[in-house]
Every structure is written in C-alpha cells, then in structure tokens.
Amino acid sequence: MCIRSINHGLITTLRREAYDLENANNYSSQGFPALDYMLHGIAESDMAIINKYTANTKYTNYLTALVNKMVTSTDVVINDWTNYKETFIGSTDNTASSSVNKLTNDFIYYYEKGLRANKVGIPAGVFSGGPLKGNVEAFYKKDVSKELLLEAMDAAIKFYNGTSFDGISSGPSLKSYLAHLNSTKDGSTLSALIASKLDSAKTQINFLSNNFVSQIESDNSKMLTSYDAIQAVVVLLKVDMLQSFNINVDYTDADGD
Amino acid sequence: MINSEYFNEKSSSAPLAVFRIGFGLLMCYSIIRFWLKGWIETLYIQPKFHFSYYGFEWVKPLGEYTYILFMICGLSAFLVALGLKYRLSIFLFFLSFTYIELMDKTTYLNHYYFISILSFLMLFIPANATFSLDNLNQERSYSMVPKWTIDSLKILLSIVYIYSGLAKLNSDWLFKAMPLKIWLPSKFDLPFIGENLLQQEWVHYAMSWGGMFYDLSIPFLLLYRPTRMFGFLLVVFFHLFTKVLFPIGMFPYIMIMGSLIFFEAEFHFKILNFIKKFLSSISLLKKVLIKYKSHVVDIYLIKKENFVIALVSLFFIIQFLFPLRYLLYPGELFWTEEGYRFSWRVMLMEKKGYSVFKIMDKKSGTFFYVNNEDFLTPFQEKQMSFQPDFLLEYAHYLGDSFKDKGHENVQVFVDSYVALNGRLSQTLY
Numbered sequence: 001m002c003i004r005s006i007n008h009g010l011i012t013t014l015r016r017e018a019y020d021l022e023n024a025n026n027y028s029s030q031g032f033p034a035l036d037y038m039l040h041g042i043a044e045s046d047m048a049i050i051n052k053y054t055a056n057t058k059y060t061n062y063l064t065a066l067v068n069k070m071v072t073s074t075d076v077v078i079n080d081w082t083n084y085k086e087t088f089i090g091s092t093d094n095t096a097s098s099s100v101n102k103l104t105n106d107f108i109y110y111y112e113k114g115l116r117a118n119k120v121g122i123p124a125g126v127f128s129g130g131p132l133k134g135n136v137e138a139f140y141k142k143d144v145s146k147e148l149l150l151e152a153m154d155a156a157i158k159f160y161n162g163t164s165f166d167g168i169s170s171g172p173s174l175k176s177y178l179a180h181l182n183s184t185k186d187g188s189t190l191s192a193l194i195a196s197k198l199d200s201a202k203t204q205i206n207f208l209s210n211n212f213v214s215q216i217e218s219d220n221s222k223m224l225t226s227y228d229a230i231q232a233v234v235v236l237l238k239v240d241m242l243q244s245f246n247i248n249v250d251y252t253d254a255d256g257d
Numbered sequence: 258m259i260n261s262e263y264f265n266e267k268s269s270s271a272p273l274a275v276f277r278i279g280f281g282l283l284m285c286y287s288i289i290r291f292w293l294k295g296w297i298e299t300l301y302i303q304p305k306f307h308f309s310y311y312g313f314e315w316v317k318p319l320g321e322y323t324y325i326l327f328m329i330c331g332l333s334a335f336l337v338a339l340g341l342k343y344r345l346s347i348f349l350f351f352l353s354f355t356y357i358e359l360m361d362k363t364t365y366l367n368h369y370y371f372i373s374i375l376s377f378l379m380l381f382i383p384a385n386a387t388f389s390l391d392n393l394n395q396e397r398s399y400s401m402v403p404k405w406t407i408d409s410l411k412i413l414l415s416i417v418y419i420y421s422g423l424a425k426l427n428s429d430w431l432f433k434a435m436p437l438k439i440w441l442p443s444k445f446d447l448p449f450i451g452e453n454l455l456q457q458e459w460v461h462y463a464m465s466w467g468g469m470f471y472d473l474s475i476p477f478l479l480l481y482r483p484t485r486m487f488g489f490l491l492v493v494f495f496h497l498f499t500k501v502l503f504p505i506g507m508f509p510y511i512m513i514m515g516s517l518i519f520f521e522a523e524f525h526f527k528i529l530n531f532i533k534k535f536l537s538s539i540s541l542l543k544k545v546l547i548k549y550k551s552h553v554v555d556i557y558l559i560k561k562e563n564f565v566i567a568l569v570s571l572f573f574i575i576q577f578l579f580p581l582r583y584l585l586y587p588g589e590l591f592w593t594e595e596g597y598r599f600s601w602r603v604m605l606m607e608k609k610g611y612s613v614f615k616i617m618d619k620k621s622g623t624f625f626y627v628n629n630e631d632f633l634t635p636f637q638e639k640q641m642s643f644q645p646d647f648l649l650e651y652a653h654y655l656g657d658s659f660k661d662k663g664h665e666n667v668q669v670f671v672d673s674y675v676a677l678n679g680r681l682s683q684t685l686y
Binding site for chain 1: 296300364366367368439440442443444445446503504505506507508603604607609610611618623624625626628636639674675676679681682
C-alpha cells in the first residue's frame, strides 16, 4: 500500500468536506494509515496538530467519521463470523472452497503480501531497486513500525502453532496437522522446522530499530536481513507445507494426469 | 517383411467402427466440457504470455479465434463419430487438437499427447469401413479390414500401459510409496475409505505396487482370451477408482473405451446392433438403415498399403524409442525433467516449487524482485515454479520485457526452491 497515495486521497477527501466513506474511491483515505496521518501527520508538532483541530471542526469531524467507520466495519466482520462460524467449522472437505484450504491459502497470502512485502519488503526496496521509506507502516508516528511488525509476527506464529487468544491454551493447528502427517525432513520434522524458522524471523526483527524510517536511512541491510528471514518461512509454507497437505496454491481448476 | 503373411491377414471391421464412434463422441464431449468450464478463456486467452514447446514457438493462441479452433476440433470429432468424410475429419481433428496442445505447454497432459498421436495413427486406419455415413455416400461398406490396422491400436494402448508401468519401477514409487503417501491421506473427505483406509501406510504401498503390476500386466491380460474379461473389469475398476481419487478429467473414459478394441468381433457386433436398434427406433433413420444393409463389399483395400505400413512402422519405432530418450540426458530425470514429457510418466511426482526472479542492472548493481502475478496466471506460475525449461523460458521473457520497458544492462537471476515427493525443498538454481 502506498502511503503517499493515501495522503493524497485523504487530503482531497478532506478538502471536499462532503465525503462518503462507503464509496470505493475513498477506501484509500481511511483505516489505520489514515488515522496515522490524522493524528501525527497533518502538522509538524503535536501542538500544531492540536491547533488544527481546535481551529477547524472539519478535522474533528473527519477523525470521528474515520473511527466510526472502523468500528462499524469491525462489527460487520464480527457479526458475519458469528453467523458463519458453524458453516465454517462444518466444511471439512479437501476442495478449493473448503475452510482449511481457504484459511491456509489466506494465511500464506497474508504472511507473504501483508506481512513480508508491505511491512518490510516494499519499504526496504526489495521490489523497486531502492528503498521506499515513505512506505513504512505508521510513517507519521514512526517509532511504532517495529512494534506493529512484531505484533503481526506474533499473530502469525500463534496462528501456526494453534495458540488461543488467551495466549496459553492451544488447539489443532497447521503445526499439529503437519506433525500428524509426520513429514520427516532432514532429521527434524517439518512442523518443528517451520516453527523454529518463524522464531528466527522474529529474532531478526528484534534487531531492528523501533523507527523503520531511521533504520532504512542508517542501515537498510538489517531490513533486508529481516526480509530474508521472513522469506525463508514463505518457502517452507508455500512449498513444503502445501505439498504435505496436498492443498493447491491456485484455484485454477484444470485436469491433471 | 511387408509382404509377409501377417500383413495379408484380415479381420472384421466391426471393432474399428466401435472404436471410431467411441473416440469421436468422447472427444466431442471433451471439447464441449473444456469450453463450458471456461478453460479456453482462462488457459489460452487471458494469459499475456504462453510457454512454448521447443521448435513450436510459432504455435500461439489465436485470440478470440481460439474459439473457432475449438469449434473445428469438436465438430471434426463429431464427424469422426458419424464416419462422415472420415479421412478429412480425422485429419482436421488431428491438426486442430495438436495445435491446441502446442499453444501452451502449461497444460501438458500425457493423455492429451496420447490423443494427438492416436488421431495421427487413425489417419491411416480405415475406421469408416463399416457403420459410417461414408458407407451411405459411397454405397458400400466393408466387412473386413487388414488385421494390422486393429492391432496397431492395441500396440499403441499397450505402449502407454507398459511404459507407465516401467516408469513406476523407481525407488520413490516402490520403496517410499511416494507420491501416493502424500496424495491419499489428503483424500480424507472421501466417503467410506477416506478417513480410515487411505490413512494407512500399508494401503499406500499396496496401491503403489498394485498400480505398477496393473500397468505392466494389463496389455497381456487383455490380449490373452481367457483373461480378457478379467482384464477389462480391472481396467474399469482401476480407471474409475483413480477418477474418484484424482482430477484426471476424461482420461479414464478414454482408456476404458480404448481397451474395448481387444475384444473379439462378436462383442463389437453386439454393440453395433444395440446402436442400430436404438437408431431404428427413430423412424426417420429406419429407411436409411435398411438401405445401408444392402451394399456390403467384402474387403477394404488400403491404397498404397506397403507405403502406409512402412509409415506406421516408422511411427511405432519412434513411439518405442522416444520415451527412452531421457537416458541420453545427464542428471536426475525427476529434477531436470529432460525427457520427462511424452514418456507416459503418469502421477509419478508430487513436485511443488517457489521461484523468485531478480532483475539486476549489471553496471549499477541495483536490483528488484519480480512479482510473477504481473506476468503469469496462477496456474502458469505454479507450473513454471518447478519445471526447469519453464524457468528458463520465463527468465528470457522477463529479460526481454524489462529491456522493452527501458531498463538497461538487464540481468535476470532466479532463486528456485523445489520440493519433490516429500523431500525438503531445495534450491533448483
């Protein structure tokens, strides 16, 4: 996601004063990146930002609208899941539209695109030939980029391990299914190998500065090392794990032989 | 040898008629099925780039006209079934079908290759000798054909079985039960056997060895009269069972239909009579069929038979040798895949890959990674990721496209990770 285009969209949305957050054209002017800009980016200092809000109610209005939109969107998701929960649990086949297949594919997609590419790869310049520090997460707040990445990494690790929300109890997971299939590889089981590679990726992330903009400016190679550590897991998830599960990464149905 | 006794032997033309009708109808249905599933669009029209076979780079999809190509293919298959202008129809079918298969090797399947070479062989076989509309036009039909024409179909089917059986004589298949050990447990959602039998290791081994013995013995079971019926029941069971287990499309039906050719003429008369009865129930066709009965000539004579026999012999020599060409390439076949295709290696590997391409400026050293989705469909990306010739072709394509976009001193690198039959993924390049 390009932060600059978010700001551009947001500024025009703000200027118009009449906005419709349900409109697809305004999707890029909302969510956490927009909140980051509204709270930390509309002026140089905290004081100047507060002054902006007190001087003109359009900022307060927009901020309120943003937050409300985030709350209602989240409520919709929660409601949908409450209704869909039983259907989801009941779908136990191995087809492209079955729950485990979709969830596994979505998890990998998130890990690869949302976590690896958006939070680390793109700002570190992996896909562009040079760093794009304007694309770090929480670009305006700055000192929380690492915290957000770690949070995402922890969530991925917990999902893989099947750790519950309480952080203690655990249930069936990708890891336990892999262990059940007993795919022995190179002495250690694949399930343990992935868990340990996830942990080493987290270790690499911990070496980074809280502020990714300054990390990219001072020593981008650390960003790239983290990227490589995160990437190492992508290979294991996408190739080895999916092979063991016999889940297809694509939804193109064509005959085989 | 060409004048030897064997080539003078004659045989009833009925098996050829059944084979022709079965083949034509199945092919026509295959084309319609392919069309209705939207695969012409997703496999041939949507992709920006197509993976070509060596020497056939000029064969490309024809844009919207690709639909016309499929129409020709399906229609000619139907005409083959009717036996109308048979020689021209089977020629059109062979050309259009083969062209379709050559457009993009992403979709390569052994059974498509089988259809191509089978339809080529059928060019030289008088499958319209009896029970065809050509008989009405020419006002004659033939009760006998040269025996070798029927035998050649048996030989081709036997080649498929024997070579795929021989290909199963490898350590992964026999001693690790791979890849069945990966595939079968994932079919846990099958009724009755999914959650218990298919999860057992001994079942994986039993099915690996059983499949190997099946492939190697089925031609002999079908050739030998006392075991023929047993062999055929095995064919039906095996192919329907694999159809339940794997998404193999029309292949099982083609093989079941094909193995009918091993049966005696009487059996085929029964099938033809059944079809005749069915058609006679349509009153309009009744008159035509009465007319049809009245002009039976004895023997179908093939024009320039010696030349045709020489050509078909050459075809079979190639068929015998081509699957063995991998012996001439260095390296491990399952990794290099040089000589893997067109060799009846069916369901031998579970191979998955992940390949990342890096575009580097040779002078400045700056680089970036390619997003494969920008160039390939998910299916193409999947196939590209583990097949070496795909990787190379794609790398050249990437180099060319980035040069066209104005990048300079372009170098293309790939990191390719491939997992084969449950081994931990390793770097291919």
